[in-house]
Amino acid sequence: MSWLKQSDVSANHPITLRALEMEEADDRILNEVYGWVNRCATQSAAHDQDYIVTKGTAVAMAGSFSRFEALAAAAIFCGYFTEVMITVEGEKRKAFKLVEEEDLFHMILKADKDWTQQRQADNRDLAKTGPVRLRDGDACRYCGRVVGWGADRKSVRWGSIDHVVPGEPGTVATMVVCCGQCNSKRKNDPNSIWKTLPVPTEPHIGPTTAAWLTEKCGTPTKPTYTRIPTESVSPAPVNGQQATEEPPTVEQPIVAAPVEDEATEATPGLSSDSVASTPDHAVENLGTTEQQPDPEIKSEIKTDHRLISDEESGRSGYAGSGRDGSGQVGLGRAGLGAQLPAHPDPAAHLKRPPKPAANPQPSTRRKRPRRRK
Structure with missing residues (x-):
């Protein structure tokens, strides 16, 4: 062109x-x-x-x-x-x-265009390229590098057929397997400074070349090597074991050692894993020991050096474990605890009269004097 x-x-x-x-x-x-x-x-x-x-x-x-x-x-x-x-x-x-x-x-010169057309015609001729690849295998005849016959022409391992005598029609004797790097560096080699390696006694033929020779050229060929399958391995952390390894299992005791709660003692002989294991009399006894707050007396909680009443904080006034105001006292760290007796009137605090203001402000509205008739 x-x-x-x-x-x-x-x-x-x-x-x-x-x-x-x-x-x-x-x-x-x-x-x-x-x-x-x-x-x-x-x-x-x-x-x-x-x-x-x-x-x-x-x-x-x-x-x-x-x-x-x-x-x-x-x-x-x-x-x-x-x-x-x-x-x-x-x-x-x-x-x-x-x-x-x-x-x-x-x-482009006419001679260069004609040479390009001749080189492309030789590379498409199976009668030339088939015997060349069967003889040389997948190794470059200039440097010995193993080549690949994929479509990546930018790779140094790109496989190609090179003419030892540029400018002349190629023959099986004047064509060799060449890698992409040597083909790019050699170009036309007008001074013939590149020398080829001896013909290999045992060609290095891979599965791709063996299949191409068998299917395209009609020469049944078996590969002389196969690539070793590789598996991806997760990188090891900087300090520790491989990320793919499972951590060693730790033998757990069948029954965990009991832990005493600072606020409430667990009843001897009872399990703190569930409420169902606590007998009813334990609940009753616990209810007698706890004092019910007087509905008319407001308890105060000291938090951050401030006094906040129960009405202002929204608390119920029940003694509890701190679990979202459930009002339950735990028998242990894992237990739900016993329920306190019900409040005689849960809505009593809603019926209280409004609290008068501490310092009522005097009205600033002036009264209008009556007119005398």
Whole structure:
């Protein structure tokens, strides 16, 4: 495929700006010469002319003979073109050679394009690539690195077929397995400084190559190696055992040791795990020992050096364990405790008369004097 690459800095290249140094330069000569040369370069690349611009192409792109002469003189002055002689069908003709400057225009040469097409054709030929991969296996013949035949062409282990003699059609003898790194570094190797390793006596053939040789090339092949399956292992913590290991089990006693509560003693011989294990007489005895608060007397709780009455705090006035005002006293740390006797009138505190204000404020409303009739 033919193509022309125009550099991003070509419009401000020194060769382009040199048009303003001409004695007969005007306001349009800079852009006119640049555009004309650009069109001539495009035609040269499209017809595989290798930077050669024929006179006929130059006249056609200029639009007229008179304008062609002015533009050709300006292009030669700037350094775009040089006059050359070419041979066409045994006849010498005058033409122009476009400067080979990558910061201006760059085109692929016809020889490079033909070599690319030949290399691609050789890589698609199973009669060549099949025997090469069967002979070399999956190891690079330049460095010995094991290659992979996936689609990741950026990897250094990308597997490819390389031509030992570049520029010539490949054969089984002149084609070798090559890794991506060696193929990129070697390029065309014009001086042949890269030497291949000897042909392996036991090729390193993996499952992918074995399947490809069997299915695509019709050569039944068994792999000589398989990859060791790997399992993901969780990283070990900085201080401690592996995260995947279970912590060692600790033997628990069948019956936990009893714990005495500071506020209430557990009844001997009774379990504190459930309320059902507490006999009724224990509840009665406990009720006789606890003093019921007088409904007419307000208890006060001292918290943070302040006195808060039961009405202001919303408490019920019952002695409890502190578990959300349940009014139960625990027999142990795990027990729910015994229920206190019911209050004779739970709503008694709601029937109390409102508490008079401590310091009533005198009314500031003035009385209006009576009118005498």
